[in-house]
């Protein structure tokens with residue numbers, strides 16, 4: 233919900249109960265507090281009064297809002313309570329065309345229906361229930377400070393309900409999400425990590441989640457009922473759920489982000505997570521951008537996406553140091569060639585150790601980039617999913633020495649301009665090509681590793 237909307241709603245509620253609108257000072261305090269900011273010093277400075285005065289006014293405001301909204305309001309929970317109250321006040325704006333679940337449109341009615349037997353009822357916020365399933369153990373973690381703080385902010389301050397953590401395979405999505413869990417787990421009642429690498433049906437995933445949420449109660453048979461039970465948990469408990477390898481839900485040989493027919497109902501589930509009011513967060517890790525994410529982001533839902541790019545040079549050097557490589561002076565070149573991709577660097581470092589005794593300078597004498605066999609295997613996975621038009625675009629780009637405009641691909645590839653444009657967009661959603669703006673023109677190119685892969689495999 234937009235800040236303006238939250239403020240307007242608070243004012244309307246206060247006015248309808250007390251007959252008085254919020255005054256300027258109360259509005260200023262509320263504005264800062266709902267954005268999760270420390271308000272006392274700023275509001276005092278802006279209004280030329282003392283911080284003490286602002287604090288007293290704030291205490292009075294929380295009291296009024298608590299009375300008006302019927303629950304204890306403080307600076308910490310004011311946004312969540314206002315959003316929830318607004319949601320329960322009005323019908324949700326769910327796209328009815330897509331909601332067929334149980335003919336059950338107004339989820340707010342569900343508020344009073346508590347989960348059957350909450351596994352979490354006796355737990356305190358310091359002791360969240362954590363189930364990381366088969367998540368890999370993280371031994372080392374470097375950098376990613378800005379990404380961690382962005383994610384933390386979205387989750388804890390903005391109360392974002394659905395986040396897509398995106399980027400090419402090996403860039404560090406799994407590692408980052410596990411690190412994030414480690415940093416913020418105490419703020420949740422329940423933390424779950426699951427990989428969808430074997431493309432489970434939505435029903436199987438929901439059953440799995442319900443088994444964690446309610447260990448003792450019976451799991452309903454029906455998928456619709458499972459969805460509603462999950463939403464109940466997400467509403468009544470603060471849960472953080474990471475679903476990894478979401479790309480495995482998408483079909484091979486179609487443009488990026490198209491669900492396999494047997495996984496199509498995930499689309500509705502993710503949409504509900506974004507649109508229905510609850511206090512939890514679902515993170516989707518994927519090397520293909522789910523299509524609905526862009527639409528939901530545009531609609532101003534509590535939905536965000538972040539694309540992971542290369543590791544910082546200093547962090548990438550730490551990876552090479554761990555691998556005990558020599559010739560530190562040449563490491564920056566190596567990092568640049570392998571795009572600061574931690575997995576590509578790890579695989580290449582192993583090759584350098586095994587064949588060149590760890591001497592990076594000697595390895596760099598070879599014609600670059602050398603693609604280790606396991607690196608080729610890594611790249612074969614996204615490439616195995618491309619449409620023929622996408623592959624044709626990649627082959628065309630791999631043969632260019634300079635970045636080219638999209639229109640320069642027309643007539644060079646045996647596909648219509650529409651097919652080429654769609655293919656380019658889809659490749660962007662797979663993070664396989666680089667697009668830069670130069671003099672108001674979008675120019676496309678491939679990074680050296682991907683270029684080399686295309687040349688060796690498809691030319």
Ligand SMILES: Nc1ncnc2c1ncn2[C@@H]1O[C@H](COP(=O)(O)OP(=O)(O)O)[C@@H](O)[C@H]1O
Nearest residue numbers: 372373374401402403404405406407408574575
């Ligand atoms: N920030 C990081 N610091 C150190 N190693 C990292 C970091 N991010 C990723 N790695 C390493 O890179 C490899 C690939 O990371 P992973 O998270 O599995 O990528 P993705 O999930 O995007 O495919 C793993 O071996 C991981 O240990």
Ligand SMILES: [Mg+2]
Nearest residue numbers: 405406476477
């Ligand atoms: Mg991963």
